[in-house]
Amino acid sequence: MSFEALALEKEELVVKRGAAIAPYTTFGIGGPADVLAEAYTERALQRVVREAIASRMRWLLIGGGSNLLVGDAGFRGLVIVNRIEHLRVTGNRILAGAGADLGEVVEAAREHSLSGIEFAIDIPGTVGGAIRGNAGAFGRSVGDISVRIRLLEGTELVDRTPAELGFAYRHSRLKENDHVVVEAEFELVPGDRAEMDRVMGQHAAQRARRKEKGLHTAGCFFKNPILADGQKVAAGQLLEAAGAKEIRDGGAGVHAYHANYIVNMGGASADEVLRVAREMKRRVQESAGITLEEEVMVVMDQPAAGVV
Ligand SMILES: Cc1cc2nc3c(=O)[nH]c(=O)nc-3n(C[C@H](O)[C@H](O)[C@H](O)COP(=O)(O)OP(=O)(O)OC[C@H]3O[C@@H](n4cnc5c(N)ncnc54)[C@H](O)[C@@H]3O)c2cc1C
Known part of the structure; x- marks a missing residue:
C-alpha cells in the first residue's frame, strides 16, 4: 500500500x-x-x-x-x-492539537484571562514542537503548564503526564524516541487581563530588540551551557564575547542583534549554516573552554539515488 x-x-x-x-x-x-x-x-x-x-x-x-x-x-x-490544529478552552484548561500554533494558545489564554503562559508570547512553532523541546523563555517553559500530553507511541495513542515526559531545560524524553505529540492540555490560573497585557507587552518588547520577526532563522542555535557548579550561562553572551557576530559563510551569517542566531541572509545552503555553527562553536571553545551543544535539530541526509 x-x-x-x-x-x-x-x-x-x-x-x-x-x-x-x-x-x-x-x-x-x-x-x-x-x-x-x-x-x-x-x-x-x-x-x-x-x-x-x-x-x-x-x-x-x-x-x-x-x-x-x-x-x-x-x-x-x-x-x-x-496540521492537527484544534483549540478548546474549558475552565482553566486549554486543549490544543499538536499542530496548533503556540501563539494561538497564548492568544486564547489572553482572551479568557488565563494566566501562566505569558512567557511564550512570540515563541514561533507548534504545540508539538514546543512540548518535544520544552520551549520556554523568561525562566518558564511549556513543561511547567502541561498537565496531559497525548502521544502516538508506535501505533498506540497514549496519554502521558508531564512527569513521564521528563521535562528539563529544552529537553523532554521525546528527544530520545520517535513518539509523536498529538495534543496537549495546559492548566492555567485566572488572571488579571490588564496585568497579563502588561507582562506580555514587556516580553514582546524585549524580544523585539532582537529584531527576529521575519528572519530566516531557527532562533538560538545553541543551548545555554550549564557549568559544573550548576550555573547556567547565556550562550549568546559567550558568542558575543568570542566575536561571533562577524562570522559569515556564503548566504549564512550570525545575526547582528543576537550572537546565538544564525540567519539565512539569502540563498544560504545547509552546509553554509553548519560551517557558521562550527566556527561559532570553535571560538567559544577557544575563548571560554566551553563546548556548546546544538539546540536546533540538524538532519543531513544523502541525496536520493540518481540525483547528483
Ligand atoms: C525567531 C525565533 C525565536 C525563537 N525563540 C525561542 C524561544 O524564546 N524559546 C524557545 O524555546 N525556542 C525558541 N525558538 C525555537 C523554536 O521556536 C522552538 O523550539 C519551537 O518550540 C519549535 O516548534 P516547531 O513546531 O517549529 O518545531 P519543528 O522545528 O517543526 O520541530 C522541532 C523538533 O520537534 C519535533 N517535532 C515537531 N512536532 C512534533 C510532534 N508533534 N511530536 C513530536 N516531535 C515533534 C521535530 O521532529 C523536530 O525534531 C525560536 C525560533 C525562532 C525562529
Missing part, C-alpha cells in the same frame, strides 16, 4: 512526492522529501505512521519548522507535517 492509497479525503491528508522541505522551515532551507504527508486529523496521523512502520520507512516530523535545519539533499523517507 502507498501513502496515496490511505483512503482519506484531502481535508485530512495531503501527500506529495519530492516536495521541497524548505518552505516548511523558518530557515527556508531543505531539499526534497521522498514523501511528504500533511496530516490534518488524529486519524490521518495515525494511519500515516502505521503505514510508515509497516513499510519500514523512517520519518521526520515537522511542526512549524522553527527549530530545524534540513540538508540540501532533503530527507530519505517520509516527512510528516503535523
Whole structure:
C-alpha cells in the first residue's frame, strides 16, 4: 500500500512526492522529501505512521519548522507535517492539537484571562514542537503548564503526564524516541487581563530588540551551557564575547542583534549554516573552554539515488 492509497479525503491528508522541505522551515532551507504527508486529523496521523512502520520507512516530523535545519539533499523517507490544529478552552484548561500554533494558545489564554503562559508570547512553532523541546523563555517553559500530553507511541495513542515526559531545560524524553505529540492540555490560573497585557507587552518588547520577526532563522542555535557548579550561562553572551557576530559563510551569517542566531541572509545552503555553527562553536571553545551543544535539530541526509 502507498501513502496515496490511505483512503482519506484531502481535508485530512495531503501527500506529495519530492516536495521541497524548505518552505516548511523558518530557515527556508531543505531539499526534497521522498514523501511528504500533511496530516490534518488524529486519524490521518495515525494511519500515516502505521503505514510508515509497516513499510519500514523512517520519518521526520515537522511542526512549524522553527527549530530545524534540513540538508540540501532533503530527507530519505517520509516527512510528516503535523496540521492537527484544534483549540478548546474549558475552565482553566486549554486543549490544543499538536499542530496548533503556540501563539494561538497564548492568544486564547489572553482572551479568557488565563494566566501562566505569558512567557511564550512570540515563541514561533507548534504545540508539538514546543512540548518535544520544552520551549520556554523568561525562566518558564511549556513543561511547567502541561498537565496531559497525548502521544502516538508506535501505533498506540497514549496519554502521558508531564512527569513521564521528563521535562528539563529544552529537553523532554521525546528527544530520545520517535513518539509523536498529538495534543496537549495546559492548566492555567485566572488572571488579571490588564496585568497579563502588561507582562506580555514587556516580553514582546524585549524580544523585539532582537529584531527576529521575519528572519530566516531557527532562533538560538545553541543551548545555554550549564557549568559544573550548576550555573547556567547565556550562550549568546559567550558568542558575543568570542566575536561571533562577524562570522559569515556564503548566504549564512550570525545575526547582528543576537550572537546565538544564525540567519539565512539569502540563498544560504545547509552546509553554509553548519560551517557558521562550527566556527561559532570553535571560538567559544577557544575563548571560554566551553563546548556548546546544538539546540536546533540538524538532519543531513544523502541525496536520493540518481540525483547528483
Ligand atoms: C525567531 C525565533 C525565536 C525563537 N525563540 C525561542 C524561544 O524564546 N524559546 C524557545 O524555546 N525556542 C525558541 N525558538 C525555537 C523554536 O521556536 C522552538 O523550539 C519551537 O518550540 C519549535 O516548534 P516547531 O513546531 O517549529 O518545531 P519543528 O522545528 O517543526 O520541530 C522541532 C523538533 O520537534 C519535533 N517535532 C515537531 N512536532 C512534533 C510532534 N508533534 N511530536 C513530536 N516531535 C515533534 C521535530 O521532529 C523536530 O525534531 C525560536 C525560533 C525562532 C525562529
